[in-house]
Amino acid sequence: MDAGTKATVSKLPLLTVNAGPRDGDKWIARLKEEYTALIAYIKNNKDSDNDWFTLEANPEGTRWTGKCWYIHNFVKYEFDLQFDVPVSYPVSPVELELPELEGLTPKMYRGGKICLDIHFKPLWAKNTPKFGLAHALALGLAPWMAAEVPHLIEAGKLLKQQQ
Template sequence: MVDEATRRVVSEIPLLKTGASPRDKELWVQRLKEEYQALIKVNGEGGALLYYAPRGQEACQRFRNTAGVFYVQIPVTYPATAPEIAIPELDGKTAKMYRGGKICLTEHFKPLWARNVPKLGLAHLMALGLGPWLAVEIPDLISKGLIKHKDN
């Protein structure tokens, strides 16, 4: 279930219109413009991208102070296929991760993405995929002592 805070935050993320993939050349440029506009609107100029994930804010801060790097892998069939997120520093530390540090989005996020192609974009991936994953996994990994704050 999605709580009201999550609904409010996600409703502020602009929906995308262009369904172009990286193979579509000129239309892909339009898709990228929409992606950047959505990220900037939600994140602000030069802001910290993860902080608008409502329940994941504290976890995101902890993550930023512990591991800190994640990668978004955009498939050539994007946006028809959901992107993947990899956090190499956490590879093998949680069962909710695939080889190479790819976080598990299969059960919850990928079906949502499939129902909403091409409207969802990278900003939605952060708010509905990465943010909730971090909110659950990072506190658990810290409590188990598998990751520590960089200052400790």
Template sequence: MSWTLFALKIPSGSDWSAADRKSAADRKSASSDVARSVRKCFKCKMADEATRRAVSQIPLLKTHAGPRDRERWPVRLKEEYQALIRFVEQNKAADNDWFRLESNADGTRWTGTCWFIHELLRYEFRLEFDIPVTYPDTAPEVAIPELDGKTAKMYRGGRICLTDHFAPLWARNAPRFGLAHLMALGLGPWLAVEVPDLVGKGLVSHKERQREATAE
């Protein structure tokens, strides 16, 4: 599935209409609202300062449409891809590339990989999620099936538990939050907390070391 991202001409100050200025002011206000929500979230130790800076640069989404809205869902999906591409580019620039995602043809089923570096070793996992019919009012439930049953912060089927902090944050910022925010404020902090704990308990082993042990 390929998406073409269109270049936009940014008008000079004299070309801005009253509607343009109001739209820009609305976007600035929305960004401030999100920043306040994220700051409140960080007080709950959900993520670190680096994540906060990264999230502040992710574009906010505008189209309030889910998979059942056949007319506007493609517009929303394009915004999702644009935000994801921006987030991935930011991560690469900061030498913090940590996930890959791809969707089915209609953008309702997403699969990919995520990884976390712990003590100089890369722990990589497959991930998957479906877009709920009530999206974007409801966040998708990200699943890492291979970790199913290994941590209390996970539901049956490997769906990670994000209810305590992320769910209220998403609810306050819907429909402006999208999949890039789900990764940045949901999955990323979850991995940062859970992977070291699982490794320390011996519930997750580095795959390369597993192969070496098997070979011996």
């Protein structure tokens, strides 16, 4: 991991419960850890004036939806964010989806799933089960948006949104 990645990870709680959606009470314990890490990440972001997403889950904690945004040249670009927790979680990371951007970049799969294969999945694999949803956002979605959104804007594929 590079210094920036280590700094980001050092501010997020690491998870200890190795459980997925089919693991009953262990999944509930894992969800508690997930929420704790997400709350810490959101607090860190707000403290550094870097608030960039909202997120909520269904009652089972298996389907997550929200919004994420990126500010480029003082213009806010906002996108729907969604993902399902796979049954093989946390061995398999979540597949983060930005459906509105589907087909606009080659670094995306069908359904608006962002490509995290080369950079994020090996990092996730080395850190299972310590990484969770907050880590996926901080180390997967945030860098993807920082790389792709400005490129999409400059290529004319994203236009200013009406406020």
